[in-house]
Amino acid sequence: MMTSFRDQMRAKLAGRCVHFNGSAINKSCAQSIVYEELTDNYQKRLPCFAFVSKTDTRVVAQCDKKQLLTQIEIEKEIDEIEAQDAKTALAHAAAHEHAKQNGLGKGHGGSGVVKCPVCPDGQIKYSIASVNGHMWARCTTEGCARWVE
Numbered sequence: 001m002m003t004s005f006r007d008q009m010r011a012k013l014a015g016r017c018v019h020f021n022g023s024a025i026n027k028s029c030a031q032s033i034v035y036e037e038l039t040d041n042y043q044k045r046l047p048c049f050a051f052v053s054k055t056d057t058r059v060v061a062q063c064d065k066k067q068l069l070t071q072i073e074i075e076k077e078i079d080e081i082e083a084q085d086a087k088t089a090l091a092h093a094a095a096h097e098h099a100k101q102n103g104l105g106k107g108h109g110g111s112g113v114v115k116c117p118v119c120p121d122g123q124i125k126y127s128i129a130s131v132n133g134h135m136w137a138r139c140t141t142e143g144c145a146r147w148v149e
Contacts (some may be wrong), residue, residue, distance in 0.1 A: 105134030
């Protein structure tokens with residue numbers, strides 16, 4: 001039986017600390033806890049996730065600031081993800097249509113700008129890679145749509 005997106009996200013978010021803000025760029029959480037001080041391999045074994053202690057037999061330091069998301073917070077985050085995905089889908093379609101009309105794609109890279117269909121004042125600035133036709137795009141309005149293919 002295939003699980004829905006919401007069910008998959010519920011399972012993923014249920015074990016995450018509210019203070020976790022990513023580890024690829026950030027070296028500490030929202031509570032200023034330095035990830036490297038918690039474990040020797042912080043990108044793979046963070047105590048920010050409930051599932052770490054259940055599946056990883058190696059010793060992982062616990063964080064005294066750890067606070068798991070509530071069901072209400074989980075549902076709110078999923079709603080926000082779905083809303084952002086819908087915005088991105090509209091912007092994605094507009095940018096790809098504009099690129100197609102201008103003859104841009106695999107073998108013919110370039111860039112362009114198109115009015116954003118999501119926000120009233122934004123413009124989607126995009127570029128197309130000649131080598132594979134993938135698009136990098138971002139709306140000029142902060143927090144609107146952006147993507148990399």
